[in-house]
Amino acid sequence: MHPPPAPARTPTTLRPHLTELHLSTYAGHRRTTLPLGRLTLLTGPSGSGKSRALEAYAALARLAAGADLTEAFPAPATCVPRTARPDPQHRRGFRIGCTADGPAGPVRLDVAVQVEPELRLVGERLTSDGLPLLQTALRDPGRRVVQAAWHTAGAVPVTRGPLPDDRLGTALLPLRVAGGTDGQRRVLAAAEQMVVALRSVFPCDPRPERMRAPVAPGGGRLLSGCDNLADVLFRTREECGQRHALLVAAVRAGTAGTVTGLRVEHGDDGLLRACVDRGEGSPATPLELLGDGELRHLALALVLLTGPGVLEVDPVGEVPAALQTLTVLADGLDRSLDPHQLRELLRLAVRMCDRGHIRLIGAVADASRVAGVEGVTVLHLGA
Incomplete structure (x- = not known):
């Protein structure tokens, strides 16, 4: 696999974003590096590791948001390669990481997770241009901490201290590093870029069987499975007519028959029901009558046309949305x-990703x- 050509560094590309996912030893992956473009699709036969790669990305995102290891890896034993043999201390685990680009330049994060005999983060390394900015290691298995060392470049070149062994040290650095030296400021800039x-991230897997049912009015933030689609459609139609018109155009491209609009109705039971308008003189089509492909196309188009304010994501509140x-x-x-629905969805995705506010990493069969x-960017796995 060859990485996509590096784009010119513009204000858009300087927004923090991942450029690589590293799966050193993770499930069926060994020494795998996936270059990530604005729109990246993973392909390959069943069992080639497409879903596991996305799973690793999502787990790193949860760690960066402050989750502990049990939240980030609910089934850690499945992440250990089957061929991995325990060391003399009966330990087994896995290694993953990523590279993020942005204002601080390329920054790489690598983490080593021990699964057996107990779950803990036993090693972490944050580097920039080959310079270690943060390193952690398990020194005393009897204590639930790792020994950390971060770059200072002051009177003392390196600062040392303990960090918990169940959380990402990079995400904790702003609480530990004062920022009083150029070295410390470099560490903070790199850590912030990686965390942002x-x-x-918004993991999205629309489930048509859940999208057809009427829903109660709620907060109008789209869930990962798009179960509350009608509630979100009601919100987006009221808030932004231009964006809603773009959504209608996208739905028209992926739905059979005439499509003139999307409408949400309040039932006597207080529930919301969405339907597709078919034009004057034609009855509207309730969502429950649409096919699975039509519903998934609609939901994915909605995701691409909205943003963190509408999607159920963990916003980085301290960083401006722009x-x-x-x-x-x-x-x-x-x-x-x-084929037609997929082609139209990808056309929309390319347009939205080119604007720089959204990136898409998907797996296709x-x-x-x-x-x-x-x-x-198409990456073939398992070849």
Whole structure:
């Protein structure tokens, strides 16, 4: 696999974003590096590791948001390569990481997670231009801490101290580093860039069987499975007519028959029901009558046209939205979509990703359906 050509460094590309995902030893992956463009699709046969790669990305995002290891890896034993043998201390685990680009330049994060005999983060390394900015190591297995050393470049070149062994040290650095020297400021800038790049993530897997049911009015923030689609459609139609018109155009491209609009109605039971308008003199079509492909196309188009304020994501509140890039993780992107729907969805995705506010990393089962699509980076796994 060859990385996509590096784009010119512009205000858009300087928003923190991941450029590589590193799966050193993770499930079926060994020494795997995935270069990530604005719109990246993973392809390959069943079992090639497409879903596990997206899973690793999502886990790093949860760690960057402050989750502990049990929250980031609910089934850690499945992350250990089957061929991994315990060391003399009966320890087994896995290693993953990523590279983020942005104002601080390329910054790499690598983490080593021990799963057996107990779950703990036993090693972490944050580097920039080959310079270690943060390193942690497990020195005393009897204590629930790791020994950390971060770059200072002052009177003392390195500062040392303990960090918990169940959380990402990079995310904790702003609480530990004073920022009084150029070295400390470099550490803080690199850590902030990595955390912002990772936290702005929305894993999305629309479930048509859940989208057809009427829903109660809520906060109008789209869930990962798009269960509350009607509630979000009601909100987006009221808030932004221009964006809603773009959504209608996208739905028109992926839905059979005439489409003139999307409407949400309040039932006598207080629930919201969405429907597709078919034009004057034609009855509207309730969402529950649409096919699985039509519903998934609608939901994914909505995700691409909205942002963190509408999606159920963990916002990086301390960073202005204009400086963030939302990354959508879409496993099984082509599931239930016919060739026309997939092509139209990718066209929309390319347009939205080119604006720089959103990135898309998806997995598709059939590589032939996305081959040659302009603006898409296709990575073949398992070859």
